[in-house]
Amino acid sequence: MKHVGSCVLCCSRLKLKNEEKTYFFQWYFYWMVDLVGGYYDAGDNVKFNFPMAFSTTMLAWSVIEFGKFMGPELNNALDAIGWATDYFLKATNTPGFVFAQVGDPHGDHNCWERPEDMDTPRTAFFVSAENPGSEVSAEIAAALAASSIALRKFSRNIAYSERLLHRAKTVFEFADKYRGSYNDSLGPYVCPFYCNYGGYQDELVWGAAWLLKATKLPYYWNYIKQNIHNVKNFGEFGWDSKDAGINVLVSKLLVNNPAAKPFTLNADKFVCAVLPESPLVSVKYSRGGLLFKTSGSNMQHATAYSFLFLVYAGYLNKANKKIDCGGGVLASSWRLKNLARRQVDYILGSNPLGMSYMVGYGQKFPKRIHHRASSLPSIDQHPSKIDCKGGSTYYETQNPNPNLLLGAVVGGPNINDEYVDSRADFVHSEPTTYINAPLVGVLAYFKSHPS
Template sequence: MMMVVNVANSHDYGEALTKSLLFFEGQRSGKLPPSQRITWRKDSALLDGFDLHVDLVGGYYDAEDNVKFHFPMAYTTTMLAWGVLEFGEFMGSDLQHAYEAIRWATDYFLKATSVPGVVYAQVGDPYGDHKCWERPEDMDTPRTTYAVTENKPGSEVSAEIAAALAASSMVFYGFDRRYSKLLLRRASRVFLFADKFRGSYKDGLGPAVCPFYCSGNGYQDELIWAAAWLHKATKATYYWNYVTRNIHSVDSVFAEFGWDAKHAGINILLSKVIMSMHSFYFVLDSSLFRPNADKFVCSVLPESPTKSVTYSPGGLLFKQGGSNMQHATALSFLLIVYSRYLYGHGNISIVHCDNVAVKPSRLIQVAKGQVDYILGNNPSGMSYMVGYGNKFPRYIHHRGSSLPSIDQHPEHINCDEGRSYFASNQPNPNLLIGAIVGGPDINDSYNDSRADFAHSEPTTYINAPVVGILAYFKSVMGRVEIG
């Protein structure tokens, strides 16, 4: 049996995949390995954790700044792992780089969860950091370490780290069993900590995390998200029972998915369990997850009478707030994953949005429209991935990219000196290959300006979902997919 997918050879998805993974090397913090391919980046933040006598060297910078925010870093890791689990077979030589991108994060999260009863949630004072425009290699702002504990809990950040470790444990299971088991054991321990000592880290850490990455919708969705991944990794009924017992405490929103909201991701991930007739869970409660996964589709598809997102005239999916590309990539990832789950399930593979019947192939078409828009099929004819195509953003809101590299300017550039480079009318001297920026406005207009950070700033959580998307389209480009 085959699902025919009409995929034109409009873009080199393999090239874009390679570059999307290169971006993560540009975001590395810590001691860089000899295999580092973004060579204008150098070692940085080699004393992180020193203030609390713990080793927190490594991990990723989330965006343009030099703070390590563990909440979005963990979501990024979960999405990279999910992408490999779903689409790793299509990645070819880039699969090894995907493993490396995940392990750079999981090695770090093992450090961040090494002390029982403590989860390190952030490194770097965001206020001191954001006052400066410095290369990560030069930064001299406070590297304050922030932790959540039993007395100052942070269930959302702890649970997301547990989800990342659980998902990643499956990635490494086939070829590094010892490391996989270590990740899974740690995921279980961190989840229990997150669940037992409940509370939001915005209350315990306050201004350190807000308004930067404070959770706007609570921590319950992260707890269920982590339990869902632990169930997927272990098949233990304890985690399934946890999910089904607590799922009704989460608000019924269907098009929300990203670093702060896991609702649609939970429904898509667990719909596969429900749709499997060979699973006793199906008999248990077939009303769970699948109907809400269908509602997610109906909330996103352009022709759906119940859609809750908007589209630009050029076809880009839009939700309120800055850094809009995070929604286009994350929701497109879910559409592709769900279409593959749906395929092969007979009549239940059709999604009904009131009177509109939607086949799995339509989900693929919508996702393809988004990734093609990002890569250049848009009114501006601009690729929003740095280094892909002939026309792409040259003035991205990113310190390391906008300041001269250590190779070109070995002398220290202090906090105030960096401002002249920020204000320069010259393009960024260092290409952050593969970075996807926040993107154009609702009218498809993009101002290539460092100052316009809502549109010109790249983030790890924009890029993470697109890795799997690009691997999928690389696999089906110009042919049919074998079901």
């Protein structure tokens, strides 16, 4: 087997000749723009900037919180962040416009092609004052702000960090000034793939929270206070809903500050909604102990929630408190870490199937993941072009993928702890960047705290 590479974010990052200059056509605009870089969200060849930005935010947060435990892998994490932020600087370089996506998802999903061979339209889609997209713009602002903190903390490139922060401010201002969802202007292209179901208000507050952490400016604190009433889903966190993340982030920013009370109350509610022994629990668990929510790619919830639990456990330690979930259930810092550890252990093989859901880890792991570059032969093995439908035989075969996407975590088993190792079962077999990004910090912590 050929190794694709050991990826912090589990999707290809290639400088493709046919994408060095992307021709863009939308409404009455036509020009060339450099949108080289960035990440594909999962196993396809489309750059969806909304989940890509969230993945970048979470990778940066992983480094901010747990970079000191990453050892020699810290530089790799910083490099992965920089690959994304270089791209987002390009995507936000034209005043009044934010590029939201590169590639036609309908055409792309109709093909099974290597990234090097793709010939589907590389249309680039943007949001603007006339056609706003506050969620994608504010999430990019959050990614740039969080990345500026991570790079300032661990990198000597202070000038680049300041550049990211300056751009984060301008993009956030754009997102807030021209409010609206990209569902309305780009719906045929972003839906149903990454349609925004939770509204854009949470992204605006999320972006402000990261800018508050990066700048300490009262403006962003006042913005959060004035808009936090729009953030009501305290039990949700992921690429579409930032609510629980906002409360955990602000709580940690304001440890032992009375102003933190509404945020800590909602963060406590989040914990009580996830703890399996809590009378207020609203998520499900498999018999083997894996956290479940009703959506595809379930591992995204296990990794993102575990990350929040670890971060909030640090807050509980500093505040010297426990969470009262009622019914005699008190959640301590240790209990939050224990639940996060249980999720990680499950992902890495401590489950009823004895299977690791991280590609390349352990003796038993997914061999037929839903990922084009992994499943198709490499250029050195098959130099001739494989066209749109030419990859179908590789998609349909029962043979293992020829290229190992080392470190990628797939969507995972069903709630009965069952897993069918099939490319066609993409809900369970597809890896995503937003599964891996929060897991980076969690793994770094537990590697340094094995007991």
